Amino acid sequence: MITENHCIQLDQNDALATLRQQFALPPDTIYLDGNSLGAQPRAALDHAQHIIHQEWGTDLIKSWNTAGWFNRPLSIGNELAPLIGAQADEVAVTDSTSVNLFKAAAAALHLQRNTPAHAQRRIIVTERSNFPTDIYILEGLSHFLNDGYELRLVDQPADLHSAIDQDVALVVLTHVNYRTGYMFDMVELTAHCQAQGALVVWDLCHSAGAVPVDLHAANADFAIGCTYKYLNAGPGAPAFIWVPKKHQPHFTQPLTGWWAHQSPFEMQTNFKGAPDIRAALCGTQPIISLSLVSSGLAVFKQTTMAQIRTKSLALTDLFIQLVEERCADHPLQLETPREHAHRGSHVSFAHPHGYAIVQALIEHGVIGDYREPHIMRFGFTPLYTSFHEVWQAVDILKDILDHQKYDLNLEKNAVT
């Protein structure tokens, strides 16, 4: 049996332990929801003050040039690039994940329509258990293209191979599933898609900053993802889109705002798309929220994704083991793969009263979250989650379960 002392010992041996000081975390709280909203880097406060007071308030319009606002979606994209195996000038931090998926998927379908052997393909594959916005965006895109596109929703990871056949134009997969934490083998699946002539968009919302990602090693086509989860960029901070050099010359997407123009300030009356990553931009970005993405990324420069991954697996292994040892009498069902190769950085357990239990945990200072149906989700963020917190969280969970300290009459909130 694992002891509390053992967990305390793990913290003492943790090379990343000191990074926690760089985050403002509330007292008496065990925050296991960095997979939904990352914690606040302390530096973000001064950074915001600088942007508001100096760049906006004092330098005003000049900051578009002097502070580099105009280039910021790309300069921050370059800061993010190493975390996902992207090269320089391949990543833009801009818009929302949903909007970026729309762009990437539209661009991929455009490429296929212009490839004679693939021009008639009309199937788009994704998982039924994908985060709904991905499915909705693909639905919206298909509907508006009004050209026979159909979604093929796959029920199980094991069914993906056979579902991706030579009728498929596009595959959109979330690398780490938002509910279960299941992680796909990006290299293997990308190769399969491409062998079938399909293009693939990887959604990295639960991967970027959570697990090592090497888009170039996988020879992936496109990727998108958010920055406000493991990258700690702030609530709703702009998302990213990756367009590798190989696809940039032919990248064209319908949201052809002026930021995607090759010469935006010449005020031409015809759109001429930039031949580079700028083609993935659209309109003016929210500079304050965008800038704070840098405060989140700054912490990653002090470690490596390999170190983060090692600690992440140790944290999730510990949590699974402790729950299974200490809460064995309760109907908890592990939804997350035990195999490291298929596990992201969060762990989900199903329980028939999952919603009420999560609310009770929150009241007792353990912040996890709930996802339909029955899923209790716990995110582990190696930059600030300690091993002792894992012990304490399971201790509180055990107490809530053992003594039924949860209210089955709770109404579900809009966001949980």
Next chain:
Amino acid sequence: MITENHCIQLDQNDALATLRQQFALPPDTIYLDGNSLGAQPRAALDHAQHIIHQEWGTDLIKSWNTAGWFNRPLSIGNELAPLIGAQADEVAVTDSTSVNLFKAAAAALHLQRNTPAHAQRRIIVTERSNFPTDIYILEGLSHFLNDGYELRLVDQPADLHSAIDQDVALVVLTHVNYRTGYMFDMVELTAHCQAQGALVVWDLCHSAGAVPVDLHAANADFAIGCTYKYLNAGPGAPAFIWVPKKHQPHFTQPLTGWWAHQSPFEMQTNFKGAPDIRAALCGTQPIISLSLVSSGLAVFKQTTMAQIRTKSLALTDLFIQLVEERCADHPLQLETPREHAHRGSHVSFAHPHGYAIVQALIEHGVIGDYREPHIMRFGFTPLYTSFHEVWQAVDILKDILDHQKYDLNLEKNAVT
């Protein structure tokens, strides 16, 4: 001849003069570029600190409910609504102007295709002198729909009536032109569009907070606009989209992200659009930049658009008169209408050396901007521009022109 003392007197009689104190403006600067980037409300700094420290850093994920993050695009939309003659629950503050135009234009074309008498219309009318992103977005949308849509670019306001005929599905007009400051008669033009069976989207980028707008009085169809100009919401702050109640039940646009779903947290695998303004949303918004829109709007609650308009016209009249009196020897060409009914809140003069002169003005502390070709733009923001500043700006302009204090060899910056 107008005297400096007369201008100082105008400030003493200005009911809005005290509002200037609510803005952080740099010393020794006459800021005439609020039509491009509004000044920083002093309150924005504390507001940002509260959001970062309390809502994000301390309350973390709970803030989606407790701080109202989830509803913020709509709650701030409701704060903005009175400035444009919108009703409650008709405005969302979200995404960029370009993305919102894409949504509004797509929704309008969808409505037309579902109106049997209009289903074959394939012409989209806009002005050749419209801000380019509007033209580019309409181009991108037409291309993407791949169904015969064509842009009809109109050269002169006087040609609009004849260009809007019964082949036209959609008209997209910017209420106040970004270069000339020409303002359309929204009531008359909307009526003409509708008499021809066309729907109309009004772009209010240079109108919201600058001139009185009454979308309902005009019986308009859709509107979009930005918040970072006259609304002083901060660099690149999210834009707005107006969908009146009459169009909400049938509003459908291609960017069907989860925020547009009627039950986003049920995680359904089929998109069912919300029957209300939420249908104009897409993905998660940048909460910090979004929230600061409120700091900008708070100042407007202390006055009325009628008061703002009175001062705006007094400022632009004064500027035109002073330039024409004091710089009469120079080849300056007024590009902005003299008639009040057709003037927004900025004034443009063309000069063959416009770019170099604007740079010299900036060096001398007068911040205006330059737009191709040859246009020097000066924005007048009644909330913080004083009459004496108008005098001083013209004084400096006269000095620069009289003594040719500008450098014709300057290279153009990316953003000016």
